[in-house]
Amino acid sequence: MVVLAKAELEQIALPAAQPPLAHVRAVDLSAAPGAARAAAARALVSACEEQGFFRVTGHGVPLELVRAVEAAAAGFFALPQAEKEAGAGRPVGYASKRIGTGGDLGWIEYLLLSVTSAGALPAASFAASTLPCAAAAADGSRSEPSCPLRELLEEYAAAVRRMACGVLELMAEGLGLGPADAISRLVADADSDNMLRVNHYPPRPELQHGSLLTGFGEHTDPQIISVLRSNGTSGLEIAARDGAWASVPPDADSFFINVGDALQVLTNGRFRSVKHRVVVSSERSRVSMIFFGGPPPGQRLAPLRQLMGDGGRSRYREFTWKEYKSSTHRGSRLVDDRLCRFEN
Ligand SMILES: O=C(O)CCC(=O)C(=O)O
Numbered sequence: 341m342v343v344l345a346k347a348e349l350e351q352i353a354l355p356a357a358q359p360p361l362a363h364v365r366a367v368d369l370s371a372a373p374g375a376a377r378a379a380a381a382r383a384l385v386s387a388c389e390e391q392g393f394f395r396v397t398g399h400g401v402p403l404e405l406v407r408a409v410e411a412a413a414a415g416f417f418a419l420p421q422a423e424k425e426a427g428a429g430r431p432v433g434y435a436s437k438r439i440g441t442g443g444d445l446g447w448i449e450y451l452l453l454s455v456t457s458a459g460a461l462p463a464a465s466f467a468a469s470t471l472p473c474a475a476a477a478a479d480g481s482r483s484e485p486s487c488p489l490r491e492l493l494e495e496y497a498a499a500v501r502r503m504a505c506g507v508l509e510l511m512a513e514g515l516g517l518g519p520a521d522a523i524s525r526l527v528a529d530a531d532s533d534n535m536l537r538v539n540h541y542p543p544r545p546e547l548q549h550g551s552l553l554t555g556f557g558e559h560t561d562p563q564i565i566s567v568l569r570s571n572g573t574s575g576l577e578i579a580a581r582d583g584a585w586a587s588v589p590p591d592a593d594s595f596f597i598n599v600g601d602a603l604q605v606l607t608n609g610r611f612r613s614v615k616h617r618v619v620v621s622s623e624r625s626r627v628s629m630i631f632f633g634g635p636p637p638g639q640r641l642a643p644l645r646q647l648m649g650d651g652g653r654s655r656y657r658e659f660t661w662k663e664y665k666s667s668t669h670r671g672s673r674l675v676d677d678r679l680c681r682f683e684n
Pocket residue numbers: 537539556561568570576616617618628629630
């Protein structure tokens with residue numbers, strides 16, 4: 341449960357506004373090699389240039405798995421508060437209403453977990469014994485209780501990471517980059533800094549007539565790519581280049597893809613790291629799961645030479661992912677522009 345004092349609630353209240361629906365381009369990952377795949381690659385590149393946001397169909401992630409993870413996650417969030425707080429490790433794990441280190445508040449609780457390149461959740465980030473785990477097998481043959489949520493999240497993370505790599509391969513094709521794994525290898529590496537966040541936005545409390553709440557304040561995602569799935573409840577909004585907000589229609593079958601800051605750098609600003617936020621207006625709770633594909637900590641990030649053209653000017657100076665992440669950790673607010681510190 342998310343509990344906020346009255347002053348905190350006032351801090352995250354938003355004036356009621358009904359932004360228009362966003363037109364979100366669809367990219368079919370299963371397009372057959374040849375003309376259809378080339379068209380999908382072109383659609384992906386235009387969407388990344390224009391919006392930094394699109395949805396993928398033909399993604400190959402079984403929807404039964406997605407629904408099972410969502411149900412298990414809803415079960416976790418329905419546990420008593422003390423159990424949830426004890427349930428996940430540090431520094432990542434369970435958190436309620438506080439996002440990041442800069443004092444941002446939202447009508448949200450979440451699990452933030454690191455994911456290995458194979459999709460596993462390292463033991464330190466997840467205290468299995470205190471999560472809603474099934475009891476140990478009656479014959480005592482298992483020393484560890486099985487934990488359906490953990491196992492489902494691992495299966496999900498592995499499937500979504502594979503799909504994210506497929507998206508990045510199609511992207512490399514659309515950009516005319518060689519080799520095919522020029523971008524995807526950054527997410528597929530054994531040391532890649534991949535994360536999974538499971539967000540729960542409880543139904544909003546009764547407020548003054550017509551007001552809304554910030555669920556997750558406006559920000560861009562720092563990584564290369566984010567793969568977002570929600571339980572068919574609205575609330576996600578994206579900003580156009582001119583700053584106008586548009587509401588993303590819920591979609592029960594597709595996954596949404598965000599261009600992150602690191603990809604904006606790799607493409608020398610050609611792709612746009614999309615500003616987004618979640619507004620809680622619903623009587624229904626929203627559960628969303630976001631896989632963040634980030635590079636290994638020591639990875640140097642700079643615009644890819646093949647995208648610079650002859651004599652092209654690099655908009656960013658080279659930096660490591662670790663350097664970038666630490667700049668986002670030092671008390672920065674969600675809304676802060678973190679990339680400007682690395683611009684030439
Ligand atoms: O919950 C959502 O739909 C989006 C949340 C988000 O932007 C994030 O976790 O970075």
